[in-house]
Amino acid sequence: MEKITLYYFLVNNNVTLARGENIKLLLEDAGLEHEYVRLRMGEDWSDRKVQIIEDGLYSGTLPYIEVGGKKFGRTIPIMRYISVKLGNKYHGANDEENQLLDSVADITDDWFESMKNAFWGSDEAKTKHVKDGTPKFLNIFERYYSAQEGPYILGEKISYSDFLVYHLLDDDKALNRLAEYPNLQKLVQSFVERPNIKKYLTTLSE
Structure with missing residues (x-):
């Protein structure tokens, strides 16, 4: 693929927080040439939002990518698009596997919304999310990952949905809460040892 430019907010001064990082992880894993442009709320975003709506991204939301002079929006559709352009590299082998990946991706949206509402909500909302949400x-995805011997949703092959689940574990500060979730532990252990991911994660701790 041509060089990809990824645009997303710098959320709470954390370079990995929220939706853009899902795409970033996939780009790193695939070894694709890319640039990551981080925007701050305020004048930079106000001007950018007007422009991207005029350019056809009518939702006026981030993240989006620009490649070959074209803009593509929404996190999960972007990841699917990149996978397809790479010969379905991060898709399943048949319609049934792809339906499974779609279902998992849809549930990650529910998880993200729950986490986001708690993040911007009251102390009571935060406490309730940690306790119940x-x-x-974790229980839902432990069941999904227990259905395969391999570490990923599809077994030995990683998919775009695995990136979504891993990053939500990280975003929701759940990586240290997996003692009772052995299959999610397997996912994390395998994910962080992928060569390009391992290299990228090392740069975050420097």
Whole structure:
């Protein structure tokens, strides 16, 4: 693929927080040439939003990517698009596997919304999410990952949905809450040892 430019907010001064990082992880894993442009709320975003709506991204939201002079929006559709352009590299082998990946991706949206509402909500909302919300989704995904011997949703092959689940574990500060979730532990252990991912994660700790 041509060089990809990824645009997303710098959320809470954290370079990995929220939706853009899903795409970033996939770009790193695939070894694709890319640039990551981080925007701050305020004048930079106000001007950019007007422009991207005029350019056809009518939702006026981030993240989006620009490649070959064209803009493509929304996190999960972007990841699917990149996978397709790479010969379905991060897709399943048949319609049934792809339906499974779609279902998992859809549930990650629910998880993200729950986490986001708690993040911007009251102390009571944060406490409730930690107590009830996070375990709810950990249990759901533990069941999904227990259905395969391999570490990923499709077994030995990684998919775009695995990136979504891993990053939500990280975003929701659940990586240290997996003692009772052995299959999610396998996912994390395998994911962080992928060569390009391992190299990228090392740069975050420097």
